[in-house]
Amino acid sequence: MSAPLLLELREVSKDFDLESSWIKRLFVARRKFRAVDRVSLTIAQGEVVGLVGESGSGKTSVAQMILRLHDVSSGTIHYRGEDIAHQSGRALQPFRQRVQMVFQDSQSALNPRKTIRQTMLETLRMRHGRATDLEGRAIELLATTGLGPETLARYPHALSGGQRQRVGIARALAMDPEFIVADEPVSSLDVSLQAQIINLLKSLRTERGLTMLFISHDLALVNHLCDRVAVMYSGRIVEIGLPEDVLRDSAHPYTKALIAAVPRGIRGRRASVLASGTRALAEGVGCAFAARCPNAMAICQQTSPELAPLSASHKAACHLVNLP
């Protein structure tokens, strides 16, 4: 890939404290939950990377650390070569302008007591100060996302889910970002609206050269939008590669199970359904997926597999693929 690197996560981990009492947190051994475990990921300029996994796999925590909504527990995050994980306050401001987020629940992401005009102008003022034609700019942005100027006068509750999601995207664009983190932006929408939003994101990407981290649990969506796909399980990236690699030539049993779970209509029914798994709270030994894995071997209980290259573009963390 020749495009310059925009974002680089190196061995990023996130631990959450399980102890609610601060006295215990200070003086007693802390019980911790490792939500993200040594994740390394690079995103080149103009690239769209999909992050997939079930609820609780740590994908949202990764996004929140990239946006500095959470601090990292260990590891570094470099954005354009600068370590943003250990900056704070004013130093982060230029970064915060360049990186924007589109949320899953557009209803709670918009202020219910503000009209779309107020919401849009507030954001635009942050970007442009008191420049004259902010309203014209707001109309332009809404038009990019397929909304008419009449939307400005509406309150969020008067819009449909798809319209609200478009406002969420328009608001993110108001900051002229170069990188957008979209956390399940379509999972609460109808299929017809999903297609509209996905095509919108695609066109924004070609027209504005946006770089994107697209978080989803829907592999079919990721297949349509992304240049690269990373699959997370239990806080770790278990497989990463081009969509062709990960979705058509998947190596990790978890990826295979995710693929099998996608509804296929009349074109045939999946073979098996993955059993529910409970996630160990303690830092366990062995592969986190072993308990649910149909191909688990003795070694899987003992050592945790590391990401190993399968080809130039494809990596997986599984003892099965690392066998000689």
Added chain:
Amino acid sequence: MIPARPPEGAQHHSVQREGMPSSPETLLQVDKLRVAFPLGSSLADAVSDVSFSIGKGEAVGLLGESGSGKSMTALAIMGLIPPTGRIVGGSIVFDGRNLLAMPEEEMRSVRGSKISIVFQDPLSALNPSLRIGQQLIHIIRAHGRESIQEAQRRALEVLDLVGLPDPTRVMKSYAHELSGGMRQRALIGMAIACRPQLLIADEPTTALDVTIQAQIVDLFRQLRRELDLTLIFITHNLDLMAEICDRAIVMYGGTIVESGVVEDLFSRPQHPYTNMLIDCLPRLDDLHRELTLIPGMPPALGAIAAGCPFEPRCPRTIDRCRAVRPALESRFGHMVACWGSPV
């Protein structure tokens, strides 16, 4: 009226269908149902002229976008239309009795015991301040004469049936202590606790992960097989519907635009809307295909003109579409309401 089973439906693909009745006896017959809401000084139809019938043991999918009238049709069957709405016309005959003519007292004994519903969002459908067991026992005792001990035993049975591990623990849990998938299982358990004949599932998997969705779909198939349930499965996802249902009804703007055996609908969709619903779904097996867009939005309540409700968004309109609303007619063994020529 929709023919219960067109002759073409005999040929099935690789998908195995369980619980197919050989000669379906009608369980539910909806005839010219019209549900309206006041809009300004007039009434606007949320459901207009909807007729279909469902045989015992059948699984029928009700498809369409938000606002297509699919959930409203289901609520009308349950007798749960929001207070501002009104059933203006038609009849809903369930097991030989017209539900619309039934006094509320009697309807209450049908609802939850003979017909029950599973809602989309289990967190808001479950009572947050009662344990799962209390809610289940309450439902069982409200519809029967069981003692508390008997109801408790039944509750445990039901939770086990819906595949919840450690039912005793789940009985003592509050909704917030369960995961999304477990909550949905518990909710399905409550819906089947009184052994209903008809189960309506209103987008039961939309809020769930794909893996959990697959489990819930399997659960519905298993329940259908084991309890001889008749199922109405409401969704906007055609692929998902096809995994469970024998027959599908596609709704748009409060009317039925196409209906028939699932395999027929997929292989020969006649209505442009059905076709677009199939094509707008992203699929794993095609690389970089542009998703087909259904331009525009579904019509707002009261905004439907005299002609075909889909006309403003349709890529294949002719003059007639604007003026006259097409009626359902038979085409290749399924029913379609479209003026366009057969494809």
